Amino acid sequence: MTEPSSPSRQRLLLVTGLLGAGKTTALKVLEDLGWEVIDNFPIRLLDRLIDKADSPAAEPRSPLAIGFDSRTRGFDAGKVIQRVKQLTARPDLEITTLFLDCAGTELERRYNETRRRHPLAQDLPVASGIAAEREQMEPLRRWADMVISTSSFTSNDLQQTVRERFAAEQGTQDTTITITSFGFARGMPPIADLVFDMRFLDNPHWDPVLREQTGQDPAVADHIRQDVAWNEAFGRIRDLVLLLLPRYRAQGKAYVNVAFGCTGGRHRSVFSAEQLAAALREAGYAPSVLHRNLTARAADMVEGKH
Numbered sequence: 001m002t003e004p005s006s007p008s009r010q011r012l013l014l015v016t017g018l019l020g021a022g023k024t025t026a027l028k029v030l031e032d033l034g035w036e037v038i039d040n041f042p043i044r045l046l047d048r049l050i051d052k053a054d055s056p057a058a059e060p061r062s063p064l065a066i067g068f069d070s071r072t073r074g075f076d077a078g079k080v081i082q083r084v085k086q087l088t089a090r091p092d093l094e095i096t097t098l099f100l101d102c103a104g105t106e107l108e109r110r111y112n113e114t115r116r117r118h119p120l121a122q123d124l125p126v127a128s129g130i131a132a133e134r135e136q137m138e139p140l141r142r143w144a145d146m147v148i149s150t151s152s153f154t155s156n157d158l159q160q161t162v163r164e165r166f167a168a169e170q171g172t173q174d175t176t177i178t179i180t181s182f183g184f185a186r187g188m189p190p191i192a193d194l195v196f197d198m199r200f201l202d203n204p205h206w207d208p209v210l211r212e213q214t215g216q217d218p219a220v221a222d223h224i225r226q227d228v229a230w231n232e233a234f235g236r237i238r239d240l241v242l243l244l245l246p247r248y249r250a251q252g253k254a255y256v257n258v259a260f261g262c263t264g265g266r267h268r269s270v271f272s273a274e275q276l277a278a279a280l281r282e283a284g285y286a287p288s289v290l291h292r293n294l295t296a297r298a299a300d301m302v303e304g305k306h
Contacts, residue, residue, distance in 0.1 A: 009094045010050065011063035013166075014043075014084065016140055017100030018133060019119065020107045022150045022158045023067050026100060029162040030065045039067035043080050047087060070133050071119055077139040099137075099144035103151040104130050152190055156180070156290045160191050164255050175249045177280065177287040179258045181215070181273040183265025186293050192259035194244070196237055198268040202227045205267060214294055215270025224271050234272065238279045245285065265293030 013030070017023055024039065031037040041049070046066070068075075088095050104127065111118055111126045120136075121129025141147060146165070150158050160178060182189050184199070204210040204223045213220050224230055241258060248256050258276065262268035270291050277289045 009092055012050065012087075012093055012095045013063065013065045014095065014097045015065055015067045015100070016069055016097070016137070016144075018102055018107060018130070018137060019069055019071070020110050021100035021102040022148075022153070022155075023069060023100055025155055025158050026098070026148075026162050027065055027067050029159050030166060033163065033166060035063045035065045035166075037065045037067070040072065041066045041068050042073055043068045043083065044074060046083060050087070050093065070136050075136070077136060081139060081143050096146065097140070097144040099141045099147045101141060101147055101149045101151075103149070104134070106151045152187065154189075154292055156292055157190050160255075160257065160290075164191070175245065175253060176255045177245070177258070177285055178255070178290060179260070179273045179277050179280075179287050180290045180292060181260050181262075181265055181269035181294070183263060183269070183293040184261050185263050186265060188261070189257075189259050189292065192257045193248075193255075194241065194257075195259045195261060196272065198260055198262045198272050200229060200233070201262075201268045203263065203268065205264060210267070213267075215267045215272070216274065216294075220267055221271055224268060234275060237272075238276060241276065241280070242283055245280075265291075270294060 013035070015023055015026055015030075027037045027039055038049075043066075049066075050064075068080075084095060084097065087093055107130050108126050111130075118126045118129030118133070120132045148158070148161060148165075153161070163176070180189055180192065184197075188195075201224055204213070204220050207223065210217075210220050210223060215221065215224070245256060258273075260269040260272040260276070273289055273291065277287045280287045
């Protein structure tokens, strides 16, 4: 884990990568963590933006995150690398480069889904634009201090990864607890310390009245509570998590991610996540809750008789 920066040094993070790989999402998380954020910055003006080395610092300088990509005017990966190398020699700066990568097939799917035109594709297929951009950005990807591939990430997955990488540098002391619900039919979450499969519970999806509702609705909650396995199973899960959290903290673990899965990610997993969050709040913790597939369409094709 990266150690916190010295108060006398300006913390600078350069965030770049392939278009569609998640730069905007990453910068938003950094902003929430207390970073000053500038996106689409002309990187050739970087040295003008940063205070001169001999400038007096009246107060501690906030960490600064700067986003740029291949659309930046006059972009040249080689020149970017050379300029940053010169700045790293300054004793008042601590510079890190984060590159967000993604598989071409996934980027193509994202562009087709949003119906956006790739800036480098012009009248060619999206895949051609992605290939041209990858060739432009490859020197930066090889040179970057950190590379995060978002090929299998949801937006929530990327947000959590960025928090894990950079929140500790902001002096976060307590263990951050995140409880996630997800649907196995739509893939496992890439980040989870504890995963509980709730598909042993009776599935509300097969009740036509409950199908379009979610685990946040009282009728679905009542349906799940009536399952004879619910009380004992959830009680054991709750007690296990409460047992482990202090031990994780004692080991210096900054983040604990607990995930609940069911088939579609809208009923059983959502209800279980909400119940655990309530139990942890009652015990004095402050968990965050993310429902990855809550708004997904309740379609038979992703549901099974389990």
